[in-house]
Amino acid sequence: MEELIQHLTPILKEVWGYIFPNEIELHWGILIVLYPYLTGLVAGAFILASLVKVFNVKELQPTYRLAMLTAMAFLIVAPLPLLAHLGHPEKAYEILITPNSTSAMAMFGFVYAWYLMAVLCLEIWFEYRRDIILWAQKETGIKKWIHKIISLFSKDISEKALHFDKKWVKIVTIIGIPSAFLLHGYVGFIFGSIKANPWWSSVLMPIVFLFSAIVSGIAMVLILYMIITPVRGKQLDILCLDKLASYLFYVMIIDFSLEALDFVHRVYESEESIKILAYLVSNKLFISLVVIQLFMGMLIPLAMIALIKIMKSPPDLKKMVYFISAILVQVGIFSTRWNIVIGGQLFSKSFRGLTVYKITFFGLEGFFASVIVFCLPFILLYILTKILPPWEEARNP
Amino acid sequence: MENKIIETDKKVERRSFLKKFAILALAPIAFGFLGASDKLKTVKKWMLQNGYIPSNHKWGMGIDISKCIGCGRCAVACKNENNVPKEPFFFRTWVERYRIYEDGDIQVDSPNGSIDGFENTRTTNKKMLRSFFVPKICNHCDNPPCVQVCPVGATFKGEDGVVLVDSDYCVGCRYCIQACPYGARFLHPETHTAEKCTFCYHRIVQDKLPACVEVCPTQARVFGELNKKSSPLVRFLRMNKIGILKPSLNTEPKVYYANLDMEVK
Numbered sequence: 285m286e287e288l289i290q291h292l293t294p295i296l297k298e299v300w301g302y303i304f305p306n307e308i309e310l311h312w313g314i315l316i317v318l319y320p321y322l323t324g325l326v327a328g329a330f331i332l333a334s335l336v337k338v339f340n341v342k343e344l345q346p347t348y349r350l351a352m353l354t355a356m357a358f359l360i361v362a363p364l365p366l367l368a369h370l371g372h373p374e375k376a377y378e379i380l381i382t383p384n385s386t387s388a389m390a391m392f393g394f395v396y397a398w399y400l401m402a403v404l405c406l407e408i409w410f411e412y413r414r415d416i417i418l419w420a421q422k423e424t425g426i427k428k429w430i431h432k433i434i435s436l437f438s439k440d441i442s443e444k445a446l447h448f449d450k451k452w453v454k455i456v457t458i459i460g461i462p463s464a465f466l467l468h469g470y471v472g473f474i475f476g477s478i479k480a481n482p483w484w485s486s487v488l489m490p491i492v493f494l495f496s497a498i499v500s501g502i503a504m505v506l507i508l509y510m511i512i513t514p515v516r517g518k519q520l521d522i523l524c525l526d527k528l529a530s531y532l533f534y535v536m537i538i539d540f541s542l543e544a545l546d547f548v549h550r551v552y553e554s555e556e557s558i559k560i561l562a563y564l565v566s567n568k569l570f571i572s573l574v575v576i577q578l579f580m581g582m583l584i585p586l587a588m589i590a591l592i593k594i595m596k597s598p599p600d601l602k603k604m605v606y607f608i609s610a611i612l613v614q615v616g617i618f619s620t621r622w623n624i625v626i627g628g629q630l631f632s633k634s635f636r637g638l639t640v641y642k643i644t645f646f647g648l649e650g651f652f653a654s655v656i657v658f659c660l661p662f663i664l665l666y667i668l669t670k671i672l673p674p675w676e677e678a679r680n681p
Numbered sequence: 682m683e684n685k686i687i688e689t690d691k692k693v694e695r696r697s698f699l700k701k702f703a704i705l706a707l708a709p710i711a712f713g714f715l716g717a718s719d720k721l722k723t724v725k726k727w728m729l730q731n732g733y734i735p736s737n738h739k740w741g742m743g744i745d746i747s748k749c750i751g752c753g754r755c756a757v758a759c760k761n762e763n764n765v766p767k768e769p770f771f772f773r774t775w776v777e778r779y780r781i782y783e784d785g786d787i788q789v790d791s792p793n794g795s796i797d798g799f800e801n802t803r804t805t806n807k808k809m810l811r812s813f814f815v816p817k818i819c820n821h822c823d824n825p826p827c828v829q830v831c832p833v834g835a836t837f838k839g840e841d842g843v844v845l846v847d848s849d850y851c852v853g854c855r856y857c858i859q860a861c862p863y864g865a866r867f868l869h870p871e872t873h874t875a876e877k878c879t880f881c882y883h884r885i886v887q888d889k890l891p892a893c894v895e896v897c898p899t900q901a902r903v904f905g906e907l908n909k910k911s912s913p914l915v916r917f918l919r920m921n922k923i924g925i926l927k928p929s930l931n932t933e934p935k936v937y938y939a940n941l942d943m944e945v946k
Contacts, residue, residue: 285870302789304864311855371873372854480862627746
């Protein structure tokens with residue numbers, strides 16, 4: 285308690301205008317920024333993977349398994365920031381056993397469990413089953429047993445069984461696409477359904493969340509593919525990169541249009557809250573929204589990818605531009621989450637004032653904790669690639 | 682023939698397996714509901730011991746803005762009565778001061794929620810058009826957004842219309858604080874659970890008035906039944922022109938303001 289009071293007291297002096305006294309404490313901090321960012325990467329990476337299986341985009345085959353594992357790694361970590369943020373993490377199970385049927389948040393456990401078990405685990409299992417069985421046959425010691433257990437002791441790699449696997453990968457992917465939409469659209473709904481908050485309350489919120497999720501997922505897989513492949517001493521598949529960049533470009537156009545529509549709609553309707561929101565955007569959020577989210581994270585990468593596609597550039601230049609664009613997009617999407625979550629709490633519901641968000645460095649909700657949470661999926665991905673190598677050469681002929 | 686029998690056997694086996702699986706999967710939820718309903722029974726028992734039957738009441742509050750002098754006694758009494766932390770970040774009730782100038786400029790403040798009173802500091806020479814104090818409190822909405830969003834059902838609207846928080850159940854996710862349009866909720870820094878005005882529930886079940894109403898020197902606050910004609914609140918609603926806060930949000934507040942100004946949000 286002492287710590288909280290020490291943290292809040294100086295903020296009292298930085299409040300602009302009038303805010304309700306209970307609003308000085310900003311309730312959802314950086315951990316809650318991370319949560320939609322992480323789930324967005326899950327949904328985005330999965331949608332990218334599904335392009336290969338359902339829409340038969342052959343060029344993206346080299347990133348298919350990597351995208352699946354990326355989605356898995358991020359999904360496992362996604363609930364951690366939520367849990368760490370709760371006042372009583374030890375009571376979190378109540379959300380599962382006594383869910384309130386009218387609460388969007390109460391559906392979290394079910395949507396999450398469905399996505400983890402019915403979609404990701406199943407698809408990865410069917411996709412890898414043959415390889416796992418063959419790996420287990422060749423290996424010895426602990427690795428053999430890990431693979432035997434993961435394969436659930438199945439041994440059948442007859443033509444018929446493999447055909448069955450293939451069919452089910454497709455079926456699960458088809459179920460997976462709406463599920464991925466549900467997973468992230470639902471996160472958008474948590475914010476979009478709060479009528480008390482005009483910055484959040486928008487019917488477009490779930491859709492904007494979804495498309496920005498796909499943008500971030502494609503960009504993340506692109507970054508991972510471009511870092512991992514040279515590290516492994518392999519050649520980057522330029523056709524694959526071209527395709528990734530194209531999809532990134534198209535989805536960014538949709539995302540940009542949606543966000544522009546939301547903006548125009550707000551300005552045109554010019555409701556009660558417009559003055560304070562305009563002040564918010566032009567002051568507290570100017571750097572993170574206009575400079576980082578809009579220019580750095582959206583317009584510059586769009587222009588760069590467009591230019592490189594129009595002027596037939598050499599592959600090395602292409603690679604560099606793709607990589608820089610993907611990094612910028614990643615920063616931009618993180619900023620988008622920041623602007624939604626933090627931005628939505630900076631103005632008072634009295635519409636008469638603004639508060640500030642001061643991030644702490646230590647503690648469960650501090651900067652370091654969030655850096656650790658952000659790094660965890662990458663460590664997890666490393667472990668996953670050791671157990672289930674997604675590389676082409678690891679596949680058994 | 683034999684094949685067919687085996688097949689049907691398999692089907693039956695699968696069906697019974699699925700049944701068992703479903704029971705197994707739903708068991709924790711069922712236990713959870715049983716636990717929750719058990720808890721509800723103990724709460725009801727406690728109220729009945731006090732001779733209080735929630736369904737016989739429907740509580741509300743009236744606040745006459747023209748009577749409020751901004752002394753802040755209500756905010757002090759509330760903090761003392763309900764063990765609200767004394768720091769200026771946690772309030773179940775507070776008083777706002779509005780100063781509206783001739784050029785349309787509006788100044789609103791509530792230093793320490795009005796507990797230390799209001800200083801007469803005029804920062805401008807502009808001419809004042811009108812000025813008044815507005816006590817704020819949880820509106821005990823009939824259509825409460827906080828209750829809607831609570832993931833575990835820890836916050837609920839009782840049969841008597843009072844919106845309460847079960848701190849044993851609250852997980853501290855703060856979604857209700859985000860959903861409240863009136864800034865009436867906070868997270869208790871010690872219990873780490875959501876907190877808000879309860880109309881001094883421990884007092885009203887014993888036929889006493891909420892602390893803020895009890896101490897108000899000008900009787901700006903009126904507490905009472907909404908469904909009983911003889912109640913002072915119904916008289917208040919009959920004798921005044923009434924306004925509620927943020928009517929466009931359709932939260933249906935049960936805190937009614939007399940002489941409410943359009944600038945109050």
